[in-house]
Amino acid sequence: MNLSVLLRKRFHAALTELTDQPDEYAGMIRVAADAKFGDYQSNACMPLGKKTGQSPRDVATKLVESLKIEDLCQTPEVAGPGFINLKLRDEFLSNTIADMLGDDRVGVGVTPNPEKIVIDYSSPNVAKPMHVGHIRSTVIGNALAETFRFVGHHVITDNHLGDWGTQFGIIIYGYKHFGDPDVVAANPVPELASLYRLTNQLIEYQKAKASLPKLSEKLAEAESNAKEEAAAAEAVEKDEKASNKEKKKARKSAESAQRRIESVQSDIASTQAKIADVDNDPKLSALSAEHEDVPAAVLRETAKLHEGDAENRELWEKFLPHCKDEINRIYDRLGVTFDHTLGESFYHDRLPGVVEMLDGLGLTTKSDGAVCVFLDGFDSPMIIQKRDGAYLYATTDLATLQYRHEVFECDRILYVVDSRQSEHFEKFFAMAGPLGMDNIELVHVSFGTVLGKDGRPMKTRSGSLIGLESLLDDAVARAKDVVCNPERLANMSPPMGEDEQNQIAEVVGMGAIKYADLSHHRTSDYRFDVDKMVALEGNTATYMQYSYARTQSILRRVAEEQNIDDIEDWVIKNVTADEIQLREPAERALAIALIRFEEAIEGAIGAYTPNQLCDYLFDTAKSYSTFNDACRVLGNTDPVILKTRLALVVVAGRVIKQGLRLLGIGVCDRM
RNA sequence: GCGCCCGUAGCUCAGCUGGAUAGAGCAUCGCACUUCUAAUGCGACGGUCGCAGGUUCGAAUCCUGCCGGGCGUGCCA
Numbered sequence: 001m002n003l004s005v006l007l008r009k010r011f012h013a014a015l016t017e018l019t020d021q022p023d024e025y026a027g028m029i030r031v032a033a034d035a036k037f038g039d040y041q042s043n044a045c046m047p048l049g050k051k052t053g054q055s056p057r058d059v060a061t062k063l064v065e066s067l068k069i070e071d072l073c074q075t076p077e078v079a080g081p082g083f084i085n086l087k088l089r090d091e092f093l094s095n096t097i098a099d100m101l102g103d104d105r106v107g108v109g110v111t112p113n114p115e116k117i118v119i120d121y122s123s124p125n126v127a128k129p130m131h132v133g134h135i136r137s138t139v140i141g142n143a144l145a146e147t148f149r150f151v152g153h154h155v156i157t158d159n160h161l162g163d164w165g166t167q168f169g170i171i172i173y174g175y176k177h178f179g180d181p182d183v184v185a186a187n188p189v190p191e192l193a194s195l196y197r198l199t200n201q202l203i204e205y206q207k208a209k210a211s212l213p214k215l216s217e218k219l220a221e222a223e224s225n226a227k228e229e230a231a232a233a234e235a236v237e238k239d240e241k242a243s244n245k246e247k248k249k250a251r252k253s254a255e256s257a258q259r260r261i262e263s264v265q266s267d268i269a270s271t272q273a274k275i276a277d278v279d280n281d282p283k284l285s286a287l288s289a290e291h292e293d294v295p296a297a298v299l300r301e302t303a304k305l306h307e308g309d310a311e312n313r314e315l316w317e318k319f320l321p322h323c324k325d326e327i328n329r330i331y332d333r334l335g336v337t338f339d340h341t342l343g344e345s346f347y348h349d350r351l352p353g354v355v356e357m358l359d360g361l362g363l364t365t366k367s368d369g370a371v372c373v374f375l376d377g378f379d380s381p382m383i384i385q386k387r388d389g390a391y392l393y394a395t396t397d398l399a400t401l402q403y404r405h406e407v408f409e410c411d412r413i414l415y416v417v418d419s420r421q422s423e424h425f426e427k428f429f430a431m432a433g434p435l436g437m438d439n440i441e442l443v444h445v446s447f448g449t450v451l452g453k454d455g456r457p458m459k460t461r462s463g464s465l466i467g468l469e470s471l472l473d474d475a476v477a478r479a480k481d482v483v484c485n486p487e488r489l490a491n492m493s494p495p496m497g498e499d500e501q502n503q504i505a506e507v508v509g510m511g512a513i514k515y516a517d518l519s520h521h522r523t524s525d526y527r528f529d530v531d532k533m534v535a536l537e538g539n540t541a542t543y544m545q546y547s548y549a550r551t552q553s554i555l556r557r558v559a560e561e562q563n564i565d566d567i568e569d570w571v572i573k574n575v576t577a578d579e580i581q582l583r584e585p586a587e588r589a590l591a592i593a594l595i596r597f598e599e600a601i602e603g604a605i606g607a608y609t610p611n612q613l614c615d616y617l618f619d620t621a622k623s624y625s626t627f628n629d630a631c632r633v634l635g636n637t638d639p640v641i642l643k644t645r646l647a648l649v650v651v652a653g654r655v656i657k658q659g660l661r662l663l664g665i666g667v668c669d670r671m
Numbered sequence: 672g673c674g675c676c677c678g679u680a681g682c683u684c685a686g687c688u689g690g691a692u693a694g695a696g697c698a699u700c701g702c703a704c705u706u707c708u709a710a711u712g713c714g715a716c717g718g719u720c721g722c723a724g725g726u727u728c729g730a731a732u733c734c735u736g737c738c739g740g741g742c743g744u745g746c747c748a
Contacts, residue, residue, distance in 0.1 A: 033691060043690055050728070080691050081728075125748080162748070344748095370746050379673070379744075386746045393748050420742060422675065448676085449742085482710070491708065520684070523676075525741080527683070536710050538696040539684090546710050554707050603687065615685065618695080629703095629712045649707095671710080 014067040038087040045082035056082025098577035110152035121416035125162035126323035131465035141416035161343030169302030174199035188322040205278040226257035347399040351391040412441040419446035448525035476509030478534040511665040515541030519614035547621040551653035586627040593623040
């Protein structure tokens, strides 16, 4: 049931008599700004009155007269400058709740225009440990996939793994020089991970050492610049002729110069920390002395792999499955799956063909030895082949697009990727036309950066990123502290065993992390604050999960009391629409919230913004909490009150559970 | 330099294609547990929506300029 759509249709019909653009004005239906105005409102009459030169209130009165809406709403009211306020009829609400009760999709319709949609998300570099940065693409992509699928689209999820890049050069180099084949064979996943870390640490160390002189130069430069700015600011300050504005400006630029110093100093500190980590470890510094230029050597190993070197190719084939096991462990835990995992390596053989094709179309230009495509409206070209002959991610993306076009025959592709790559996608999308693929709608579903609690990128002291797995563990551990709070545990009957506690902690911990991500608008940066997301109060997944648990608890109690086996089934079969009577304000408010489920889903899909669904679920759970507090279910002798409330509890539970499922978040029957 | 994004309550953030006194959570301060789980509910406090113009009957929302912050910017992805 989509109320906005339904109301829009009725307005559309009435508007045809008043204007030749009924679509535009019918669309101006909104949820009422304030509950005292009613449930919905139309804002159409002000602009319409303006356009036709009539008074908006007169237009509104006319519109109301020709509006056929009495089966849905009470008599519409014209208010203020020309708003039309609508209040839904209680019988209509009751009927709709009854329909939702008997529908396993809780009233959410299936789209009449199903599309084939490829969703490209997560796409980490295997072999490299996953960090917080990967969580957004994975969680947002998964939620979109679930939601699009639920409304009836044919969704194909594809994890475009980075399985062909430098990180394999790192592992191969590490294996050849520091690895013990027997140890790796016995325990490949952790061994390969530790070889990666070791080799990468040497690379970072050597790069850090090389970069230190430049950083010192930068610091000196920043310092002298700051000195000049400070002196200039001081001069302006003393200058009687200078305006306040000029003084302020000078102060600002002096402060800004000071900040640049701090920024360089912090770079130097983390660089020095990286160096110290190795220098303070005799084993590591010996290794570094032994292996002179690891960064260059690693690039050579990567190049050999790409050129088809037999040994490296064999190692790659041997290691790849283990690297996949490593990331799959995280996916299992997050409950994320993919229909396809076609990584970069899958497209490797197709890359020369892409360049040839673009050559054939006359789109390429050689510039400084690199093969480039210059596009209108962009300063820099898209480089598809490097001077040394190697291909780039632009090339791979084009090959991937061709494949999806030919094999999947999709209508739309969503790229759930960091917003920092937006320029790349603009160029890439601009090439779809010339390549004859402009019948696919290409969307960059971009998202912002995950920051630490302090608003700065999350990094350890030496500047490396914090592992994703440890964050998950942390969230679950904290969830367990709360779930297993002895005070709460004491109230549980039957008692909650260790297994159940662990299971709930996992569901609550994962939900906390996912919800924290999804509830922010995807394009804004957000602060990853474990304390807050696992606080388990306010706008968190736990609040919804708790609401759900309470619905189930009530249903269990009623089932016990009335000796009913399957209470949900009983309610579905025994509560009729005319027995649902919304007498209490909290009942009515909850009913409306529940009915808006489909609207919320459509909002989330329309702009690829799961936070809209989060907002909706939080509102609904709040309505449920208020209802739960004001309207007791148990102990009602009046069958109408009992049945009304049971119906609301059942539908509320199902809406919350389904809504959370679309977000990739689970529920527990009690907690 | 150029391009993109952002600036809303003490803090973290919503605010859909312009619409009625700008919302939520946290924090702070009250009230409510013999009552289906108080991981709760009810209430209070709290904002020149960065600044200045413009468009409009109406602007947090659209346009321009400025200030402040972030990111990107030809051979990494």
